[in-house]
Amino acid sequence: MSVARRWLVFALISLLGSGLAVSEASAQLQQAMPATNAVPQSAAAYADQPTYPFSYPSPTSAYAPPVAAPAASALTPAAPYAGAPLGGSPSAPIARPGFMANDFGIPPAAASGSAASASPAPLNPNNYVEQVLTGEEPWTWQILPAGLLYRTDLAGPHEPRMAAEFDSIEHQGDIWDCTLGARVGMLRYGTDNEFWPEGWQLDVEGAAFPRLDSSRNLISNDYTFGVPLTTRQGPWEWKFGYRHYCSHIGDLYLLAHPDFERIDYTRDSLVSGLAFYANPSLRFYGEADWAFHTLGPPEPWEFQIGMDLSPPGPTPPCGTPFFAANGHLRQVNDFGGSVTVETGWQWRGAGGHLLRVGAHYFNGMSEQGQFYNVWEQQIGAGLWYDF
Numbered sequence: 001m002s003v004a005r006r007w008l009v010f011a012l013i014s015l016l017g018s019g020l021a022v023s024e025a026s027a028q029l030q031q032a033m034p035a036t037n038a039v040p041q042s043a044a045a046y047a048d049q050p051t052y053p054f055s056y057p058s059p060t061s062a063y064a065p066p067v068a069a070p071a072a073s074a075l076t077p078a079a080p081y082a083g084a085p086l087g088g089s090p091s092a093p094i095a096r097p098g099f100m101a102n103d104f105g106i107p108p109a110a111a112s113g114s115a116a117s118a119s120p121a122p123l124n125p126n127n128y129v130e131q132v133l134t135g136e137e138p139w140t141w142q143i144l145p146a147g148l149l150y151r152t153d154l155a156g157p158h159e160p161r162m163a164a165e166f167d168s169i170e171h172q173g174d175i176w177d178c179t180l181g182a183r184v185g186m187l188r189y190g191t192d193n194e195f196w197p198e199g200w201q202l203d204v205e206g207a208a209f210p211r212l213d214s215s216r217n218l219i220s221n222d223y224t225f226g227v228p229l230t231t232r233q234g235p236w237e238w239k240f241g242y243r244h245y246c247s248h249i250g251d252l253y254l255l256a257h258p259d260f261e262r263i264d265y266t267r268d269s270l271v272s273g274l275a276f277y278a279n280p281s282l283r284f285y286g287e288a289d290w291a292f293h294t295l296g297p298p299e300p301w302e303f304q305i306g307m308d309l310s311p312p313g314p315t316p317p318c319g320t321p322f323f324a325a326n327g328h329l330r331q332v333n334d335f336g337g338s339v340t341v342e343t344g345w346q347w348r349g350a351g352g353h354l355l356r357v358g359a360h361y362f363n364g365m366s367e368q369g370q371f372y373n374v375w376e377q378q379i380g381a382g383l384w385y386d387f
Helices: 003-032 108-112 251-256
Strands: 140-143 162-169 173-190 199-213 218-233 236-249 265-279 282-295 301-309 320-330 338-348 354-365 375-386
Touching: 162 354, 173 218, 218 251, 236 251, 320 354, 338 375
Parallel strands: none
Antiparallel strands: 140 173, 162 173, 162 375, 173 199, 199 218, 218 236, 236 265, 265 282, 282 301, 301 320, 320 338, 338 354, 354 375
């Protein structure tokens, strides 16, 4: 299939998938999030709603260490945060709402400046993002912070996560493409917020990408390791860092294919990425990778572009739909590269961890370094877990 035809298929699938997922996500967000001009609700309105065993501070409250939660019941909210509120008295409204206030609305207590914010009502899970996204928080130094400032690209082929994809490759048979890895924060100067942190953060990432045949014999195994510096401010995310990538062929595959010529495939690169949230659910990103040291193919440049349609916030037990697409352009393939599309169902926890299950489609040059010049078309299913 020609490069132009592959990109045409990619565009059509992206438009169709994003249209379906946007309509579903929009409907769920409208039900889950309060409107900007919503009438303030009383504590009685939340009486029948389940509550989490913790609460977030109102944007009018100070972000001091929380008082210990009562031990009477696991469903009893934690005590309100102590200390003077930001910028004045308890009745003062927030001065600088967060960038998502227009999408989710300012919490009624903050908008009205009601003194009732000193005794917040139990947190409604359906309005989880209400107090997290719409107000600003102080920046502090944190070691081993929770959450990521630059989120993992959902359809990125070499992203560190836990995953298993069961695919059928045209003219080759069935394979298992697995990912064993993660990316974690080491040091942050920013907000202490697992769900939507802002600031600057130093991460460490690493992953292995083994490919197994239908008999679970190792075909090849790629590895990556990196140290990115990341930031998020408002709807923008950015990263810059070092990445090592290498590829190795399996011993059993060499025994079964004695004519196969293995290559030394190694890249040491500087990577820069930029992402933008058009709305809280829709993320667009681009990435440039320049290798300053290579073994094997000498061409240094690689680029990625893509989009993730993934509703934010903790999901209900039934989950929510997602859609993701990625285009990977490589100079070694005359910038033909590959296209990946994933769609299905997701569950996101309160700390931002994400579990997805769904369909997987890949078309283009193989992402396994030992087969970088071999065309593949994969159709199958996948299970993905992002920390």
